Amino acid sequence: xxxxxxxxxxxAAAGLNAYIPFILVALIARFTDVINLPHQYAWIxxxxxxxxxxxLLLSExxxxxxxxxDHVNDAVGTFVRPxxxxxxxxxxxxxxxxEQGSSFMQDNPWVGVLxxxxxxxxxxxxxxxxxxxxxxxTGGLGTPVVSAAEDGAALTLSLVAIFLPVLxxxxxxxxxxxxxxxxxxxxxRKAHRDQLMADAGYS
Numbered sequence: 001x002x003x004x005x006x007x008x009x010x011x012a013a014a015g016l017n018a019y020i021p022f023i024l025v026a027l028i029a030r031f032t033d034v035i036n037l038p039h040q041y042a043w044i045x046x047x048x049x050x051x052x053x054x055x056l057l058l059s060e061x062x063x064x065x066x067x068x069x070d071h072v073n074d075a076v077g078t079f080v081r082p083x084x085x086x087x088x089x090x091x092x093x094x095x096x097x098x099e100q101g102s103s104f105m106q107d108n109p110w111v112g113v114l115x116x117x118x119x120x121x122x123x124x125x126x127x128x129x130x131x132x133x134x135x136x137x138t139g140g141l142g143t144p145v146v147s148a149a150e151d152g153a154a155l156t157l158s159l160v161a162i163f164l165p166v167l168x169x170x171x172x173x174x175x176x177x178x179x180x181x182x183x184x185x186x187x188x189r190k191a192h193r194d195q196l197m198a199d200a201g202y203s
Contacts, residue, residue, distance in 0.1 A: 002165045007093040009161025009168035011085030011116035015123025017154040018084040019057035024158045025092055026050050041091040065147040067140030074128040085120020086113040126179040
């Protein structure tokens with residue numbers, strides 16, 4: 001159960017920002033004994049993997065805070081975020097000597113990959129759908145604020161998933177609630193705009 005929560009939290013974080021949970025897992029695995037990655041995932045904590053992820057994280061942090069450009073970034077993320085979610089889910093839940101490690105996940109890595117792809121894909125879709133709402137309702141001024149909040153959420157969710165996985169369910173529910181609020185706001189604004197057009201005789 002804890003292994004699944006750890007994987008779910010990390011893959012959900014990847015749906016917001018693919019590189020934050022990746023780098024966090026890589027650094028913790030490399031410099032601590034909290035995570036001991038199986039040999040097939042050992043490359044995650046290598047110098048080149050951490051270096052490339054750091055560069056990509058920097059570009060993600062910058063591009064995602066610019067209105068319109070963030071749509072292009074999300075389009076690229078449609079492939080990157082679910083793939084990273086699948087990788088991190090499988091690697092973390094199969095970690096050897098990890099408190100939440102799972103022998104089942106070690107024997108069936110494809111399960112972790114599939115669950116991670118689905119989880120990250122759902123979160124990414126919610127992010128990609130709600131971001132235009134923020135851009136249009138704030139004229140782009142809210143884009144960097146929301147993006148920074150998403151980065152903070154990805155970092156928090158990743159840390160909680162590793163060290164306090166029992167709280168992952170609460171954070172995921174909070175994330176879903178936030179997405180629902182934005183979606184409902186979008187529907188209300190659309191209904192209001194349609195009503196104004198109807199009153200003006202454009203219907």
